[in-house]
Amino acid sequence: MAKGFYLSRNLAMAGLLLAAIALVTIIALSVVYDKERSRNRAPSNGAPSVGASSPSSSSSIDPYSSSTSASPGPQKPWQRYRLPDTLAPVHYDITLWPRLEPDQQGLYIFTGNSTVRFVCLKDTDLIIIHANKLNFTLFQGHEARLKALDPAHPVPQVQSSWLQEETEYLVLQLDGALKAGRVYLLETQFKGELADDLEGFYRSQYTEDGVQKVLATSQMQATFARKAFPCFDEPAMKATFSVVLIHPQGTGALSNSKQMESSRVEFDGIPVSRTTFEPTKRMSTYLLAFIVSGFSFIEGDQETDVQVRIWARHQAITEGQGDYALNVTEAILNFYEHYYNTSYPLSKSDQVALPDFNAGAMENWGLITYRETALLYDPVASSTGNKERVLTVIAHELAHMWFGNLVTLRWWNDLWLNEGFASYVEYLGADHAEPTWDIKEHIIFEVRKVFAVDALASSHPLSRREEEVNRPSEITEMFNTISYSKGAAVLRMLSEFLSEPVFAKGLSSYLNMFAFNNTVYTDLWDHLQLVSDTPSISLPHSVQDIMNRWVLQMGFPVVTVDTRTGQVSQQHFLNDPQAVVERGSPFNYTWFVPIKWIKSGVEQEQFWLLKKTGIDSRVIATGDQWVLANTNVSGYFRVNYDLENWERLLHLLHTDHQAIPTVNRAQLLDDAFNLARAKVINTTLALRTTSYLSKERDYIPWASALSNLNYYFLMFDRTEVYGPLQGYIRKQTLPLFEYYRTITANWARVPPGHNDQYNQINALNMACNTGLKDCKELALRWFSEWMADPERNPIHPNLKSTVYCSAIAFGGTEEWDFAWRMFQNATVATESARLRSALACTKAPWLLNRYLQYSIDPTKIRKQDSVSTIVAVARNVVGMPLAWNFVRENWSYIFNNYGRGSFSFSGLITGITQRFSTEFELKELERFKEQNLQVGFGSASLALEQAIENTRANIRWLAESRSQVLDWLSGEAK
Incomplete structure (x- = not known):
């Protein structure tokens, strides 16, 4: 609504000056942009061709070719999900006015105007720009007005315009052509x-001092900026942004860059504040x-030039x-x-804890947003686990300020490079901040977690072809365990065989070369190769040849070491050996595998397995010598x-x-199971x-064991095997329980070590879960x-999750209702999260059914927590069928209100189906x-296919293993 927007004389003059300066640089920028797009069309040195089996084969197939050229597809540009390569944005001027009170129809709205300055790269009579769920003020009957930056140049008129809902475009058909090299302005x-949908520009609500408060915030990744303003909403379409926010007096405004000025004004008779921010970086x-x-x-x-601030609800800040x-x-x-050997790219770092936020956190440049549980730590009410989560999430998001923000992926098929990198180096940053925690060892949990997914026939490579990732749901689906955890695992492996200093040196070279631009993943390989070409580093092939085998084919190998013959071999590992792998591999599912190993406690020289089978006489063991491969679990493979x-290791x-x-003790357990x-x-x-x-006291092996035994609980807690399984685990856990009871003076003290505190939780949790009387009495008391x-x-706080869940499971309605009241009144987000999870532990079906109804009532459970609440109910053996029936009955509602753009939505299918192990459940x-x-599954589509595959595998495993497991446990549990 333009008539309400005030433009000062000084700001107008500044705008004219900026425009004049921009004229000098825009044409140069357009040339650079066009060259960059051309350069990025094919990664340097090529990529392996499909079906290639030779280690030295090079590629004639470009894994980055776009769908518009790789397949015929729809004939009209506005029917394709990728923007044409005819226009490139240079700068946006955006003014937004969010209303924090409902209008007469009860709706919360925002109004805005935007001017995008763009350069024409190729002559075209068509403007296509993203816009979704926006209502436009018409200019002479059309949604936008076109101008030339240079008034001397004639501008074509808009002939027709429309909103293409399916592909989320505003389309403008012109009566003449825009000319390559010229700069234009598009006003809307x-x-x-x-x-309150947690997407684009949205609202969040909370209650403080008995008053309900509303705030406006944003989540643009991956395809939601188009819901806030019309834009070229693709990662390669970089530009600078000048933002103005109009907001109620008494509130504050934040954006990516520093505030330039703020003044009190009136629009349409309404007193408001008008805050202007400095132009952003590209x-x-x-x-x-x-x-x-x-x-x-x-x-x-x-102490430095960077302004660092933490923002949250007033009460949370005052409580520290x-x-x-x-x-x-x-x-x-x-x-x-x-x-990185590179200065922080911006002048400020604001981090904000939001009451309503779908993801864990988001790396907006200079204005990182978090769930409250990922940024706020209460020294009284929060646990060690809460503290570590705050640390690692901050380390993850700050890593993106360079890797992802300064240098950005060209398209979402390479999301793994952004998220995998941040998921790896977060452990380095966290270790620096808390050096006594030994937190770098925890990355083994990332490896273990992704193995479960990457061992499925329905897995996918780290880097997909571009035509596989076009629709918004396909983009959202890329935010999965493969991108995050496998990406972290293979980059850690790369860092290990190059050495950390060399890896960091290559990163610095890469970041400095491509600052403020976009890349494809092979650009990183090129820079790592440059710093690796030294006599001190001996690689069997180039960095690109080695790493493409881990990036361009899905899955991972199991390496078999035969100490009798010295033979070492590799094979594509599948959880279900009968599963049919339909996805082809450019390398015939063979990897270049770096193997670190020890022999009877002595570290040996690393060797490479480059073929399906090799012979290395050094691994032959004699007598009682034992061999252990993949030391420090530095490689992404099983052994x-x-x-x-095996007998020697046992x-x-x-x-x-x-x-x-x-x-490696954790690895042995995980690999064996x-x-x-x-x-x-x-x-x-x-x-x-x-x-x-029963002799183990270290946390990491216990965590690995319990994670794997949890599969047995899931498979057997509805069968006659469950009793002996409980008895055996109780027998193994009891010494650990007694150990912590002793060193904590009967639970009165906290163990000093970080990992010891986690293992105390394991001891108490497993003792209660397996029915140990002392634990049950302790929790209820x-x-x-x-x-x-x-x-x-x-x-x-460390023990609250276990005690809350156990007490509610052992108790009745009184305990549940008390926990619900405490949940409603909680002012610390971590306490609220613990109680919300524990409420799903009750064994009363009617309480669980009522709780499921609460999960989709935003007045009771926040939308951000709906999916995880349903999954928590499904984890309960009593709640699983209730949650499954609930989701089936309400699928259309759940999908349309919670699933269309949620990164976590795939977890709903995975969480509910994790126990499925019968033919009946498979058919259901x-x-x-x-x-x-017809309703669709959105970002949960792949998760559904994987759930079907896992269910089939569970059925077969149970049929073959049930009696064997029962016999063994019955003997050992005595």
Whole structure:
């Protein structure tokens, strides 16, 4: 609504000056942009051709070719999901006015205007720009007005215009051609809904001091900037942005860059504030952010030129919940500047904790947004796990300020490079901030987590072809475990065989070369190759040839070491050996595998497995010598051995388990259980790896064991196997329970070590889950004491999740209702999250059904928490069928209100179906798929296929292993 917007004389003059300066640079920018697009069309040195099997084969197939050229597709440009290569944005001027009170129709809205300055790269009579769910003010009957930057140049008139809803475009057909090399302005005025859908420009609500408050915030990744203003909404379409926010007086406004000025004005008789921000650096639309709120902040001491602030609800800030985030932010920023050998690119770093936020956090450049649980730490009410989450999420998001924001992927098919990199180096940044935590070892959990997905026939490569990733739902689906955890695992492996200093040197070269531009992943390989060409580094092939085998084909190998013959071989590992792999591989599912290993405790020289099978006489063991491959779990592969070496390793676990490095003890457990599921080794061999656990006190091996035994609980907790399984785990856990009871003086103290605190939680959790009487009585006593005096909670934050869940499971309606009241009144986000999860632990079906109804009522459960609440119910053996029926009955509503743009939506299908292991459940799942094809599955489409595949594998595994497991457990549980 243009008539309400005030433009000062000084600002107008500044705008004219900027326009004049821009004329000097725009043509040069257009040439650079056109060259960059041409250069990025094919990665340097090529990529492996489909079907190639020779290690030295080079490629004639470009994995980056776009769908518009790779396949005929729709004939009209506006029917394609990718923008034409005819126009490129240079600068946006955006003014937005969010209304924080509903209008007469009860709707929250925002109004705005935008001018985008763009350069024409090729003559065209068509303007296509993204716009979604925006209502436009018409200029002479059309949604936009076109101008030339140079008034001397004639401008074609808009002949026709329309909104293409399916592809989310505003389309303008001109009566003449825009000329290549010229710069134009496109003006729009629009209105949108400030909805509570957690997408684009949206609203969040919270209650403080009994008053409900509303704020406006944003989430643009991956395709939601188009919901806030018309834009060229692709990551390669970088531009600069000048933002103005109009907002109620008494509120503050934030955007990516520093505030330039703020003044009180009137629009349409309404007194408001008008805040103008400095122009941003050149950046992608998905990194743009705006916030209007009544939040408070704390600020760093600014020993550097970078302004660091933490923003949150006023009560959270005054209670000190932002202090830890502020302290570690400054430490991590300092570490990354040295690690990248590149200064922080901006002048400020604002981090904001939002009451309603769908993702865990979002790396908006200079204005990072978080869930409250990912940024706020209460020193009284939060646990060690909460503290670590704050640390690692901050480290992840700050890593993006360089890798992802300064240098950005060209298209979403390479999302893994952004997210995998941040998921790896977050451990380095976190370790620098908390060096006593030994947190770098925790990356083994990333590897273990992604193995489960990447061992499916329905997995996918890290980098997909562009034509596989076009629709918004296909883009959202890329935000998965493969992109994050496999990306982290293979980059860590690369760093290990290059060495960390060389890896960091290559990163610095890459970041400096491509600052403020876009790349494809092979550009990183090129820069790592440059710094690797030294006599000190010996690689069997180029960095690109090695890494393309991990990036361009899905899955990973199981490496089998035969200590009798010295033979070392590799094979594509599948959880279900009967699964049919339909996706082809350019390398015939063969990898270049770097293998670090030790022999009877002595570290050996690394060797490379370059073919399906190789011989290395050094691995032959004689007598009682044992061999352990993949030390430190530095490689992304599983390891199997001949039976004799397995027996030697099992004997070592029982006699001197600490002779095996901590992370490798975890690896042995994880590999054995998964090799058994894949029928590579006997199931009883896997179970035998756990019989030493009564002597184990380290957290990481216990975490690995419990993660794998959880699969047995899921498969057997509805069968006669469950009793012996409970008995066996209770027997193994009891010494750990007694150990922590002793060193904590009967639970009165907290263990000093970071990992010890986690293992104390494991001890208590497994003791309660397996029915240990002492644990049950402890949980009920603590919870009863809290119920008697709600103002004084006697339970240590580390133990709250276990105690809450156990007490609610052992208790009845009174315990549930008390926990619900505490949840409603919680002012610390981490406490709220613990209670919300624990409420799903009740064994009363009617309470669970009521809770499922609450999960889709935003007045009771926030939209951001709906999916995880349903999954929490499904984790409960009583709740699983209730959650499954609930989701089937309400699929259309859930999908349309919670699933269209959610990164976490695939977790709903995965979480509900994790117990499925019968033919009946398989048929139900297949019927669910057929019955909802018209509704759709969005970003959960792949998760549904994987759930079907996992269910089939579970059925086969149970049929073959059930009696064997029962017999073994019955003997061991005595």
